[in-house]
Amino acid sequence: MSASSLEQIPFENPFVDELRGEDSAIQGSRQVPGYCYSRVQPTSVQAPRLLAWSEELGEYLGIAKPAAQGPAVDALAGNLVTASMKPFAARYGGHQFGNWAGQLGDGRAISLGQVAAVDGTPWEIQLKGAGPTPYSRRADGRAVLRSSLREFLCSEAMHALGVPTTRALSLVGTGEAVVRDMFYNGNPQEEPGAIVARVAPTFIRFGNFQIMAAHGEMDNLRALADYTLRHHYPELGPPGPDAYVRWFEEVARRTAVMVAHWMTVGFVHGVMNTDNMSILGLTIDYGPYGWLEPYDPDWTPNTTDFGSRRYAFGQQPRVALWNLMALAQALSPLLPDAQVLRGGLDIYARTLADTQHELMLRKLGLTSQFPDEDRALTGELPQALSKPEIDMTWFFRQLSHLAPALIAGTGNEDALFAELIAKAAYSVAPDEDRNLLKWLHRYTARLRQEPAEKEAIRAGMLAANPKYVLRNYLAQQAAEAAEAGDLSVLERLMHVLKTPFDEHSEYEALAAKRPDWARDKPGAATLSCSS
Numbered sequence: 001m002s003a004s005s006l007e008q009i010p011f012e013n014p015f016v017d018e019l020r021g022e023d024s025a026i027q028g029s030r031q032v033p034g035y036c037y038s039r040v041q042p043t044s045v046q047a048p049r050l051l052a053w054s055e056e057l058g059e060y061l062g063i064a065k066p067a068a069q070g071p072a073v074d075a076l077a078g079n080l081v082t083a084s085m086k087p088f089a090a091r092y093g094g095h096q097f098g099n100w101a102g103q104l105g106d107g108r109a110i111s112l113g114q115v116a117a118v119d120g121t122p123w124e125i126q127l128k129g130a131g132p133t134p135y136s137r138r139a140d141g142r143a144v145l146r147s148s149l150r151e152f153l154c155s156e157a158m159h160a161l162g163v164p165t166t167r168a169l170s171l172v173g174t175g176e177a178v179v180r181d182m183f184y185n186g187n188p189q190e191e192p193g194a195i196v197a198r199v200a201p202t203f204i205r206f207g208n209f210q211i212m213a214a215h216g217e218m219d220n221l222r223a224l225a226d227y228t229l230r231h232h233y234p235e236l237g238p239p240g241p242d243a244y245v246r247w248f249e250e251v252a253r254r255t256a257v258m259v260a261h262w263m264t265v266g267f268v269h270g271v272m273n274t275d276n277m278s279i280l281g282l283t284i285d286y287g288p289y290g291w292l293e294p295y296d297p298d299w300t301p302n303t304t305d306f307g308s309r310r311y312a313f314g315q316q317p318r319v320a321l322w323n324l325m326a327l328a329q330a331l332s333p334l335l336p337d338a339q340v341l342r343g344g345l346d347i348y349a350r351t352l353a354d355t356q357h358e359l360m361l362r363k364l365g366l367t368s369q370f371p372d373e374d375r376a377l378t379g380e381l382p383q384a385l386s387k388p389e390i391d392m393t394w395f396f397r398q399l400s401h402l403a404p405a406l407i408a409g410t411g412n413e414d415a416l417f418a419e420l421i422a423k424a425a426y427s428v429a430p431d432e433d434r435n436l437l438k439w440l441h442r443y444t445a446r447l448r449q450e451p452a453e454k455e456a457i458r459a460g461m462l463a464a465n466p467k468y469v470l471r472n473y474l475a476q477q478a479a480e481a482a483e484a485g486d487l488s489v490l491e492r493l494m495h496v497l498k499t500p501f502d503e504h505s506e507y508e509a510l511a512a513k514r515p516d517w518a519r520d521k522p523g524a525a526t527l528s529c530s531s
Helices: 014-018 055-061 071-077 145-161 206-214 218-232 241-265 313-334 338-364 371-386 392-408 413-424 434-447 454-462 472-483 488-498 505-511
Strands: 037-039 049-053 088-090 093-096 099-103 109-116 122-128 167-180 189-200
Touching: 014 037, 014 088, 014 109, 014 218, 049 071, 049 145, 049 488, 055 167, 071 167, 071 189, 093 206, 099 206, 145 167, 145 189, 145 472, 145 488, 206 218, 206 313, 218 241, 218 313, 241 313, 241 338, 313 338, 338 371, 338 454, 371 434, 392 413, 392 434, 392 454, 413 434, 472 488, 488 505
Parallel strands: none
Antiparallel strands: 037 088, 049 167, 088 109, 093 099, 109 122, 122 189, 167 189
């Protein structure tokens, strides 16, 4: 199947065609009770230009890479709406930092509709930063280059890591300036604007159901639930009470798998509000995210969260459970007995524990031979890593290379462990590595019980432990270079992030630990919800 230019591809619009929405000429932010979405038009930009493109995703969707400028880029910027597109902004609510925030909605995202991938599956294309909608509140519906670049890169990087995620097709510069106060500290500045084309089977989130339940819109709640079952969970059977229960259990299972992946690659979402939780169990809304560098369960990249650290790395499993409870509450009016949803919460807990353990065994080159002993071994590792401030990504990657020597038993294990810790740690005070050294000796003894050849174990570990992740300082460097007109940093970074388990020896610097200068640099260490 040959690829087609985006403006020539037919779109389908089941969300608009099957659910109740408004098509109003009223301008400006407002409450939109009684509807699932609002029909909107993207706001044109001055000089759209393609800055980045996901070759792999474009090929899968059957969409040809556009020239830097032209009709396809106009469509990706919102300047061109074709006859088959029915742009809309979804209405949803949510709990933000644990507090009910009422109506939220797509304030700077506009969905164009669905296209069919080469395998026939439908994928929704959404433009983030394409202008104001009724849900924009006090914002302008635009996005800056730095945040758009971060979302583009991280969406595709997470996919390459095997983490359930939304995707990103393109990054388009708008040729216009956007005013943002990056850290809400009274220092607004003009920044280059950009639009990222996000792609997912659907962008429905927990908050879509919450707003219906909160306003007593039972017809809309049932219609949205039935729509989601028909289009995204058809294997669960026709909509009805039994299917709703099975659906919630599957959402809980998928959410657990997603969070388990986050915890084993060191990803911190940063803002796990219920409106940022995908009904498909996908990582969604890449805002103030970060990658764990010094292993610290209490670390959050989000400056807005510094007071409570609600969304810190170690809190993510608990918060996801809290969010599922909020979803269960929203779905409860559809059921004669809401208590039947409790089983989904148990499924979440079991799936999270089992998936995280399975992923960790893979990272350690172990197979499931001694369940109790292995769970104790993997369960003790996080605490052992935290004291000497170990770089999680670097540690597991180097441990993979070290595995054959540990299996061979050369007798110099203590020296090997000392070198590993010295290189992986950001700082090691006296005796702070004691627990990690003990753990490494236990791990070595267990590793020698594996029946596979040592080189096969090493290869398996290297395939489970990435060399490259999107550290915040790398994303910041790419953004600064792009703002100056240099896209080579972005392109080089995208190249290694697409194949993060390969060595790419010529790009060794991109696998380095966070440098000292980036410890407190804005954008390279912490970010805000405006980032």
